[in-house]
Amino acid sequence: MSLADKILQGDIRSAARLMRDIDDGMPSATEELKKLYPHTGRAYIIGITGPPGAGKSTLTDKVIEAYRHKGKTVAVVAIDPTSPFTGGAILGDRIRMNRHSSDDGVFIRSLGTRGHLGGLSNSTADIVNVFDAMGWEIIIVETVGVGQDEVEIVRTAHTSVVVSVPGLGDDIQAIKAGILEIGDVFAVNKADRPDADRTVRDLEVMIEMNHPPEGKWWPPVVKTIAARQDGIAELIDKIEAHHAHLVQSGELAHFEENKSATHFTELLKDALFRQVYSHLHADNRLAETIQAIARREVDPYSAVEQILQHSLKLDTE
Missing domain, CATH: 3.40.50.300 (P-loop containing nucleotide triphosphate hydrolases)
Known part of the structure; x- marks a missing residue:
């Protein structure tokens, strides 16, 4: 049985373990959260x-x-x-x-x-x-x-x-x-x-x-x-x-919509940041970009735009 299945049966130890994994940012926790969300x-x-x-x-x-x-x-x-x-x-x-x-x-x-x-x-x-x-x-x-x-x-x-x-x-x-x-x-x-x-x-x-x-x-x-x-x-x-x-x-339903929007937006921001950051590390562009900004060879606003364009291009290839 998965952690999610055990949690749905009321297993406290499994819940504590998943909470620890969530707090530690373990990727496996996301799969368990997907199973729990409908409940x-x-x-x-x-x-x-x-x-x-x-x-x-x-x-x-x-x-x-x-x-x-x-x-x-x-x-x-x-x-x-x-x-x-x-x-x-x-x-x-x-x-x-x-x-x-x-x-x-x-x-x-x-x-x-x-x-x-x-x-x-x-x-x-x-x-x-x-x-x-x-x-x-x-x-x-x-x-x-x-x-x-x-x-x-x-x-x-x-x-x-x-x-x-x-x-x-x-x-x-x-x-x-x-x-x-x-x-x-x-x-x-x-x-x-x-x-x-x-x-x-x-x-x-x-x-x-x-x-x-x-x-x-x-x-x-x-x-x-x-x-x-x-x-x-x-x-x-x-x-x-x-x-x-x-x-x-009827404000309870409105609250749930706003809460869902906030949670979704935060997850999306985190996922996009991790994805872009991983691309920067993979091709060693992070250090080069920071050094170029520090030397005033490029402004940070243009650097962000260029990185986003490069990252989105990689994702569509």
């Missing part, structure tokens, strides 16, 4: 994002617990930053959720960013598809601590929960721009801190200024103290309300 599209994907120190991992831990009490199976993709110097990652998010390790209804997979920007790992979408094909009902993607423009989670998760926390200084600065636009639900965590009410008001003002069109989802703001499990039930209620809105409004 995807059933899971509900929740993204949890926000700045470092907001308590995302603790909140994720409590959300897992809440869904397990509802009888749902939960898979987690936890993204941790990778060192730009050593290439290593601590993968500390798994430590914070370790109490679920003996629960057969929970599967936690940690990933390093490996230099990929946007708050996710390059292999996140494929690993989510493995979980989905296996039949996990809820998939939680916890991003690395993100800034204003690291908002890839919105293209992966059906519901994006943006976690904020009082005491970050300029609260408006912390939540504006891209982060504000991607939030379907906002959680002000560590709400026992001073200025929690101010942070809630600031968020509500920003949402009001953004003013979602009539009939669109209006993002709610929930106060939570994840360490004490305060506010978690309300947070789950808002997540499920957003899910219901997506289904009833």
